[in-house]
Amino acid sequence: MQNYETMYILRPDLGEEQVELAIAKYQNILRENGSEGIEIQHRGKRRLAYEIKKQRDGIYIQMNYKAKGNAIAVLERAMRLSEEVIRYLTIKPEAVTEDTAKEPAEVEA
Numbered sequence: 001m002q003n004y005e006t007m008y009i010l011r012p013d014l015g016e017e018q019v020e021l022a023i024a025k026y027q028n029i030l031r032e033n034g035s036e037g038i039e040i041q042h043r044g045k046r047r048l049a050y051e052i053k054k055q056r057d058g059i060y061i062q063m064n065y066k067a068k069g070n071a072i073a074v075l076e077r078a079m080r081l082s083e084e085v086i087r088y089l090t091i092k093p094e095a096v097t098e099d100t101a102k103e104p105a106e107v108e109a
Helices: 016-032 067-081 104-108
Strands: 002-011 036-052 056-066 085-091
Touching: 002 016, 002 067, 016 036, 016 056, 016 067, 056 067, 056 085, 067 085
Parallel strands: none
Antiparallel strands: 002 056, 002 085, 036 056
């Protein structure tokens, strides 16, 4: 299992109840596919840098979790087919090691 981070943007016209249902839906998809340690951060409604699908604002949600690669494919397919998600991105954050944690001056020495 690897660590992953998924950030997705929901349509701004969704009500609070619809937002909670969407968060629960994607959280359940991850759980059904064997993911662990799911952390949800509701970042709130923010202005987009550019218009996406005729929307100027969006509701940002961030999920951090441990999963197998096939769980990501299932999650992203559900987001792609959903009308409530206007954009999503999944990354595999780099693990902090001793070499990357050191200051650049220490590495050169």
